[in-house]
Amino acid sequence: xxxxxxxxxxxxxxxxxxxxxxxxxxxxxxxxxxxxxxxxxxxxxxxxxxxxxxxxxxxxxxxxxxxxxxxxxxxxxxxxxxxxxxxxxxxxxxxxxxxxxxxxxxxxxxxxxxxxxxxxxxxxxxxxxxxxxxxxxxxxxxxxxxxxxxxxxxxxxxxxxxxxxxxxxxxxxxxxxxxxxxxxxxxxxxxxxxxxxxxxxxxxxxxxxxxxxxxxxxxxxxxxxxxxxxxxxxxxxxxxxxxxxxxxxxxxxxxxxxxxxxxxxxxxxxxxxxxxxxxxxxxxxxxxxxxxxxxxxxxxxxxxxxxxxxxxxxxxxxxxxxxxxxxxxxxxxxxxxx
Amino acid sequence: xxxxxxxxxxxxxxxxxxxxxxxxxxxxxxxxxxxxxxxxxxxxxxxxxxxxxxxxxxxxxxxxxxxxxxxxxxxxxxxxxxxxxxxxxxxxxxxxxxxxxxxxxxxxxxxxxxxxxxxxxxxxxxxxxxxxxxxxxxxxxxxxxxxxxxxxxxxxxxxxxxxxxxxxxxxxxxxxxxxxxxxxxxxxxxxxxxxxxxxxxxxxxxxxxxxxxxxxxxxxxxxxxxxxxxxxxxxxxxxxxxxxxxxxxxxxxxxxxxxxxxxxxxxxxxxxxxxxxxxxxxxxxxxxxxxxxxxxxxxxxxxxxxxxxxxxxxxxxxxxxxxxxxxxxxxxxxxxxxxxxxxxxxxxxxxxxxxxxxxxxxxxxxxxxxxxxxxxxxxxxxxxxxxxxxxxxxxxxxxxxxxxxxxxxxx
Ligand SMILES: Cc1ncc(C[n+]2csc(CCOP(=O)(O)OP(=O)(O)O)c2C)c(N)n1
Ligand SMILES: [Mg+2]
Numbered sequence: 001x002x003x004x005x006x007x008x009x010x011x012x013x014x015x016x017x018x019x020x021x022x023x024x025x026x027x028x029x030x031x032x033x034x035x036x037x038x039x040x041x042x043x044x045x046x047x048x049x050x051x052x053x054x055x056x057x058x059x060x061x062x063x064x065x066x067x068x069x070x071x072x073x074x075x076x077x078x079x080x081x082x083x084x085x086x087x088x089x090x091x092x093x094x095x096x097x098x099x100x101x102x103x104x105x106x107x108x109x110x111x112x113x114x115x116x117x118x119x120x121x122x123x124x125x126x127x128x129x130x131x132x133x134x135x136x137x138x139x140x141x142x143x144x145x146x147x148x149x150x151x152x153x154x155x156x157x158x159x160x161x162x163x164x165x166x167x168x169x170x171x172x173x174x175x176x177x178x179x180x181x182x183x184x185x186x187x188x189x190x191x192x193x194x195x196x197x198x199x200x201x202x203x204x205x206x207x208x209x210x211x212x213x214x215x216x217x218x219x220x221x222x223x224x225x226x227x228x229x230x231x232x233x234x235x236x237x238x239x240x241x242x243x244x245x246x247x248x249x250x251x252x253x254x255x256x257x258x259x260x261x262x263x264x265x266x267x268x269x270x271x272x273x274x275x276x277x278x279x280x281x282x283x284x285x286x287x288x289x290x291x292x293x294x295x296x297x298x299x300x301x302x303x304x305x306x307x308x309x310x311x312x313x314x315x316x317x318x319x320x321x322x323x324x325x326x327x328x329x330x331x332x333x334x335x336x337x338x
Numbered sequence: 339x340x341x342x343x344x345x346x347x348x349x350x351x352x353x354x355x356x357x358x359x360x361x362x363x364x365x366x367x368x369x370x371x372x373x374x375x376x377x378x379x380x381x382x383x384x385x386x387x388x389x390x391x392x393x394x395x396x397x398x399x400x401x402x403x404x405x406x407x408x409x410x411x412x413x414x415x416x417x418x419x420x421x422x423x424x425x426x427x428x429x430x431x432x433x434x435x436x437x438x439x440x441x442x443x444x445x446x447x448x449x450x451x452x453x454x455x456x457x458x459x460x461x462x463x464x465x466x467x468x469x470x471x472x473x474x475x476x477x478x479x480x481x482x483x484x485x486x487x488x489x490x491x492x493x494x495x496x497x498x499x500x501x502x503x504x505x506x507x508x509x510x511x512x513x514x515x516x517x518x519x520x521x522x523x524x525x526x527x528x529x530x531x532x533x534x535x536x537x538x539x540x541x542x543x544x545x546x547x548x549x550x551x552x553x554x555x556x557x558x559x560x561x562x563x564x565x566x567x568x569x570x571x572x573x574x575x576x577x578x579x580x581x582x583x584x585x586x587x588x589x590x591x592x593x594x595x596x597x598x599x600x601x602x603x604x605x606x607x608x609x610x611x612x613x614x615x616x617x618x619x620x621x622x623x624x625x626x627x628x629x630x631x632x633x634x635x636x637x638x639x640x641x642x643x644x645x646x647x648x649x650x651x652x653x654x655x656x657x658x659x660x661x662x663x664x665x666x667x668x669x670x671x672x673x674x675x676x677x678x679x680x681x682x683x684x685x686x687x688x689x690x691x692x693x694x695x696x697x698x699x700x701x702x703x704x705x706x707x708x709x710x711x712x713x714x715x716x717x718x719x720x721x722x723x724x725x726x727x728x729x730x731x732x733x734x735x736x737x738x739x740x741x742x743x744x745x746x747x748x749x
Binding site: 056124125279309310311315325 | 347502517744748
């Protein structure tokens, strides 16, 4: 075991898979010589060579499009999109090609591309370095969408993703790259070394795709969330004194419905939270699923919290971000409902 | 030739610890490139996309057919603008380092691009800039204090706190909004120019992107539409040799210059010494004239060097030699115009130093004023409920409701 932050564990996942499988290649903007603007690929080019860790031109559509072609020709590409906010030029390649290739060829062709991309706000990045576009991908049949919330899961899930024959969009919440974040920007930053999930095996292991995790058991209410908000939700529950069960979705599509539904059947109350804009956000899918699965167990309407339905504003980042106050208010509302 | 295919990986000519090497950069002597008539056929002027238009020679004299008509007074004013941009950048960089703004991008070494091109365009021409064109905003009349207030996201911020620093816009001055997403403005410029032609007006459009950004599909969309409809537009590629950590070869600049990217579509390209104020002005005027007379688009590659870090989030010592700028064969645009004016007897080191100080003071005075409208830590602060305005022309009910909820939570 070693202490790792999320950047190190993500790097380690690529390192381990590249070491085991010569077909794994990494490509993206600034990922090679420099090691990535967030340093996730630091050292990989020196170790595996310029033709396995490829500095790509600034063309997200080109990166994803060529990754698809490489995948069709037997490689296992891991493409980095520098910020999720810049994935849109590659969106057509994801939606029209990557997602459907297996389906339209009845399995004759497929491309096992993994797209890694940092997402989320909290770094004063304004509207073009803060977005959480996961719902644009969960809406696309054929794509597996993942968002880990800690170093251990990030590595295990990324190894599973790279080994998977299905195309995967792997979102990395950048605010928690260096340490868990409880939603209070005034507090000094904490590192992963004080967190149990900052303990990461150095070698190979996997975390299964499609499995949610109960990160904190509780009896009063279930909070279903993912990414940075896993940590914010815990702090918010503590603020209210409510014994909340916190479920980290981890894989958004396909969804681990049994884990989610069992928890809500037990607690009878549910709050769903994410950082992305609320309208048509992934929370809508979660709420609908819980309603379908658990209607007769619910003691209160399901509460849904997300970012406001505006672009991510630079100066009002902390008014926009669904922090402790908003989640705590949501928790109280669900608990007070008769 | 080898007997097997191989993957070519572009390699920067020098990395940290190595000697800077610009031998890849092909230069033409100043004054050596012909200036064709503005209605020349693209196929007859293909050389312009690989040669390099230069006016200032090694003795800082202006020579050759591209030498523009400029009197000493106009040149002094232009020099002042470039120096103002630099003084502004220096101060803002410091301010970011002190933690007083969240982010900044400077244009050190590239000042001639924005200023010479702004001088060559007319006020009615529309500019679609990238984030390193602060000179355009300043030259077109955006006040220093307004630029600073934008960077501060304070109560006088033109973006009402919604945008990161440097994402300016100036509608009255015909300078479009900067996007964080690279190259998206390129097709906008072409569309604007198409509309201008469609309406029978003689305004043209101009846009700027970096060498790295030319790889985006939007670059190619823009060229295609511009060529098909002969849009009156100037498409500029600012080749400052680096994207972030990748050099211009990673964007495909190893074999043919960026200026040649439009040739296949019939768009003339001009490769120009981007640090030569006079040459940049002259080629821009040529392209503008051509566009205004129905000659369609021109692609201009401005060969320059990114003197500073990519942004305040970047550390270039990790990927390029520290002294690379000093070795760049085209030098520093401010220094070169200064030496030219001195050689003409129209300027002196003393005057230059005096002006530098004057501009430093001007910038400092603006910074003092800007802070009165609020900083990140001291009020007055913008009202957060402003974030819900302008999402739509009229605020829909669900946003009204969210605004109410936000205000209730903040109480
Ligand atoms: C669509 C998109 N992809 C990636 C980025 C991240 N990014 C910002 S600037 C930059 C480098 C741009 O280099 P270049 O076009 O040469 O412009 P320069 O900074 O040199 O002026 C990158 C990769 C972005 N802003 N937008
Ligand atoms: Mg560049």
